[in-house]
Amino acid sequence: MHMVELKGVSKAFGDVDAVSNVDLTIREGEFVTLLGPSGSGKTTLLNLIAGMATPSAGRIEIRGRDVTHSSASERDLGMVFQNYALMPHMSVFENIAFPLRVRRLSRQEIERKVNDVLDLVQLPQIKDRKPRELSGGQQQRVALARCIVYNPALILLDEPLGALDKKLREYMQLEIRRVHAELGITMLNVTHDQDEALTMSDRIVLMNQGRIEQQDTPEQLYFRPKSVFAADFIGTANLVECEVSAVNGDRVRVTGAAGAFEVTEVEADVAVGDRVTSVIRPENVEVRAAGDDRESTGSDNPWIEAVVKDSLIVGGVVRHYLTIAGDVPVVAQQANSRSRLLLSHGDRVSLRWAQNDCRIIAC
Numbered sequence: 001m002h003m004v005e006l007k008g009v010s011k012a013f014g015d016v017d018a019v020s021n022v023d024l025t026i027r028e029g030e031f032v033t034l035l036g037p038s039g040s041g042k043t044t045l046l047n048l049i050a051g052m053a054t055p056s057a058g059r060i061e062i063r064g065r066d067v068t069h070s071s072a073s074e075r076d077l078g079m080v081f082q083n084y085a086l087m088p089h090m091s092v093f094e095n096i097a098f099p100l101r102v103r104r105l106s107r108q109e110i111e112r113k114v115n116d117v118l119d120l121v122q123l124p125q126i127k128d129r130k131p132r133e134l135s136g137g138q139q140q141r142v143a144l145a146r147c148i149v150y151n152p153a154l155i156l157l158d159e160p161l162g163a164l165d166k167k168l169r170e171y172m173q174l175e176i177r178r179v180h181a182e183l184g185i186t187m188l189n190v191t192h193d194q195d196e197a198l199t200m201s202d203r204i205v206l207m208n209q210g211r212i213e214q215q216d217t218p219e220q221l222y223f224r225p226k227s228v229f230a231a232d233f234i235g236t237a238n239l240v241e242c243e244v245s246a247v248n249g250d251r252v253r254v255t256g257a258a259g260a261f262e263v264t265e266v267e268a269d270v271a272v273g274d275r276v277t278s279v280i281r282p283e284n285v286e287v288r289a290a291g292d293d294r295e296s297t298g299s300d301n302p303w304i305e306a307v308v309k310d311s312l313i314v315g316g317v318v319r320h321y322l323t324i325a326g327d328v329p330v331v332a333q334q335a336n337s338r339s340r341l342l343l344s345h346g347d348r349v350s351l352r353w354a355q356n357d358c359r360i361i362a363c
């Protein structure tokens with residue numbers, strides 16, 4: 001059975017269409033992330049599912065039951081917010097016990113469930129502290145524990161890690177994944193952080209101006225974006241404007257600032273003369289230093305002349321910022337190993353990409 005099913009759901013605020021005609025299915029046990037830029041409708045969609053807002057049109061089902069007009073408390077779900085929303089005067093134990101007291105469980109049962117969930121989020125030793133005596137990551141784990149403890153069918157998370165620093169955020173991403181795997185609770189997470197979405201999700205729902213742009217596994221979304229928006233939003237992408245100059249089965253020849261090259265990954269039907277965008281990930285741009293005279297052979301694309309603008313170390317990788325003819329920028333990325341190219345402003349290099357490392361998307 002589907003955990004959540006949205007059919008033609010819209011929400012307008014005055015003349016702003018915050019969510020437009022969304023169809024979305026979430027399977028039982030799935031971890032789904034709503035990803036998109038600020039204002040794309042992520043929180044509004046989450047609030048509609050939570051029952052904190054009513055749709056202007058469409059239907060919402062949870063476990064096959066129509067809840068379009070039901071209150072939040074009738075929907076059997078838990079919510080974790082960015083700002084934890086813990087009760088400051090209560091201890092960690094009491095915060096987590098609160099939803100169980102509301103549900104009138106016995107003292108022994110509350111004791112057992114709270115201790116179990118504290119073990120699960122790995123915080124058994126701090127149950128007598130107040131929220132202000134905890135770090136941000138610990139507070140976020142308490143907020144998650146308070147949600148898990150009453151075993152809702154579905155947990156909704158709205159930017160739960162937004163307030164944490166980078167290291168802690170990455171740690172908590174894995175923690176939430178672990179809890180998800182251990183309990184098998186369906187989770188719907190909201191974020192505008194694409195790395196977080198790629199790390200945590202079984203499936204990513206990419207939102208753009210209130211609509212679903214694409215929904216796919218992280219892998220599919222990264223390697224097979226269906227639109228320029230998706231290619232640009234997920235990861236880094238070089239976008240090169242081209243025109244189709246020949247179509248030969250599943251091999252397409254395009255011409256543009258980067259000269260003529262061939263592509264085997266084609267998103268839609270294209271014909272000679274069509275304007276298209278070529279999408280090449282920086283890690284797939286091969287760079288040849290001056291003096292390196294390796295030739296392109298057979299099915300390789302030809303080398304393209306480029307000039308170095310800048311070369312920066314970003315942790316484990318080096319990014320080379322280059323321009324090709326027509327001042328078109330291209331970013332190339334290499335592992336930051338001892339054998340990497342040392343390049344600086346003004347250096348002349350050549351670059352190329354493989355035919356199957358470039359995707360063309362109709363404009």
Ligand SMILES: Nc1ncnc2c1ncn2[C@@H]1O[C@H](COP(=O)(O)OP(=O)(O)OP(=O)(O)O)[C@@H](O)[C@H]1O
Nearest residue numbers: 013016018036037038039040041042043044045192
């Ligand atoms: N209560 C409201 N009244 C009027 N307009 C609203 C209201 N809530 C949201 N909106 C508008 O709806 C659109 C979607 O907002 P929403 O909060 O869902 O975006 P979001 O994707 O969660 O963005 P962010 O990443 O910034 O949190 C925005 O244009 C916003 O201004």
Ligand SMILES: [Mg+2]
Nearest residue numbers: 042043044190
């Ligand atoms: Mg939001």
